[in-house]
Amino acid sequence: MFGKRKNKKVRKKPNTFVQVANAFMTLIILGIVIAGGLLYYGINQFNAAGPVKEETIFAVPQGAGVSTIARKLEDEGLITNSFIFRFGAVALDKDTELKAGEFRIAADSSMREILTELSEGRAIQYNVTIPEGFTSWQIVERLRAAELLTGEIENIPAEGTLLPNTYNFERGATRQSVLDQMKEAHDEALAEIWENRDEGLPIETPEELVILASIVEKETGLAEERPEVAGVFINRLNRGMRLQSDPTIIYGITKGEGTLGRGLKRSEIDTKTDYNTYQIDGLPIGPIANPGIESMKAVANPAETDALYFVADGSGGHAFAKTYDEHRANVAKWRQIEKERQEAAEAAAEAEKEELQRQEAEKLDEKSSDSAE
Structure with a gap:
């Protein structure tokens, strides 16, 4: 009799494709886990409070890209990782929106907050x-x-x-x-002022308004006087009188490059130039300064006055007069004030000189006493 034959187990050959696929899937899962971990870490770092403990000024150079800015932030200790900052900027689509200028970075600012400040904030203004x-x-x-x-x-x-x-x-x-x-x-200012000027002015163009406004500007430093000073000049132009403004002579000499630093000479008043309103009719050839808005408005809307003359009154303002006789009296008062001020200045200078001499004499006496001892 034949005995029973034992069944042998047949071992299956490993499937290479399955093994590779499993390994690949394992790597993918591992990569996803690692990437997820890195992403989680990066997001936490991006939103975490920054290392700076007090407000800091950060300057973004003109034309700098996100990589340059990120490195600069890290170098200056405002962020801990330039790569995370760059990644966050790209992820939030702000990498091309960073602005040049100086920005205030608040204490403990996160990378997200810094990114927002550099892309949406306003640079420091000077x-x-x-x-x-x-x-x-x-x-x-x-x-x-x-x-x-x-x-x-x-x-x-x-x-x-x-x-x-x-x-x-x-x-x-x-x-x-x-x-x-x-x-x-x-x-913009001149266009608006010209549009709202009074009717009947002896000024034909906006440029002429600026010329007269520049004279008004140089004639008085008091805002409340400008309309009246402008009114005097308007009256003189209407009557065909010369403006006779000292600042126009000065500009003809200096051409606006600094101050004259002295009084006018008689010869300068008598010399005819394109700016000397003592010697020419009407307005000078051009402005003698850059007038402000109020002086331009004063010329466009001058005060109604009968005055034809004005002169300094010693208080920082001017004395206005309708007639030449009144004006001569005001000029005489001003000349007296000038004389008194000059005498006071000379007396003060003399007193200062005497005080210095006295102090010097005391020092010499002290030295003599020390030598004698």
Whole structure:
């Protein structure tokens, strides 16, 4: 008899494809876990309070990209990881929205908050103040002295084309850009003032208004006097009288480059120039300064007055007169005030000189006493 045959188990050959697929899936899952962990870590870091413990000024250079800005933030200790900042900027679609300028970064600011500030916040503003009555040369000199501005100014703008005021700018702005602001502000203000001028003025163009306003600006520093000073000049123009304004003579001498630094000479008053309103009829050839809005308004809407003359009254203002005799009396008063002030100044200078001499004599006496001992 034949015995029973034992069944042998047949071992299946491993399926290579399945093994590779399993391994691949394992790697994918592991990668997802790692990526998820990194993403979770990055998001936490992106939103976590930053390392800076007090408000800090951060400057974004003009034209800098997100990579440069991120490295600069890390180098200056405002963030802990430039890669996370760059990734967050790209993820939030703000990598191309970062603005140049200086920004205030609050204490403990997260990367997200810093990104928001650099993309949506407003850069720190600085300002430069141009006084009313500055000439274009003086304005350019002031802008050249402003260290936070950049670039050169190649040409001095025409006189009377800039509006004195306080202008804001960001660090690194160009000097020319501030001049452009002043030119635009002047044009807008002049257009409105010209549109609302009184009827019947002896002024035919906006440019003539600016010329007369520049004279008014240089004649008085008191805002409340401008309409009356303008009224005097309007009266003189209407009567064919010469304006006889000292500042016009001075501008003809200096061309607006600084101050004269002394009184006018008789020969200068008698010399005919395109600006000397003692020697020419009507307005000078051009403005003698850059007038402010109030002086332009004063010319466009002058005070109703019968005055034809004015002279300083010693108080910072002027004494106005309808007749030449009244004016001569006011001039005599002013001359007396000038004389008294000059005498007082000379007396003060003499007293100061005597005091210095006395102090020097005391020092010599002390030295003599020390030597004797």
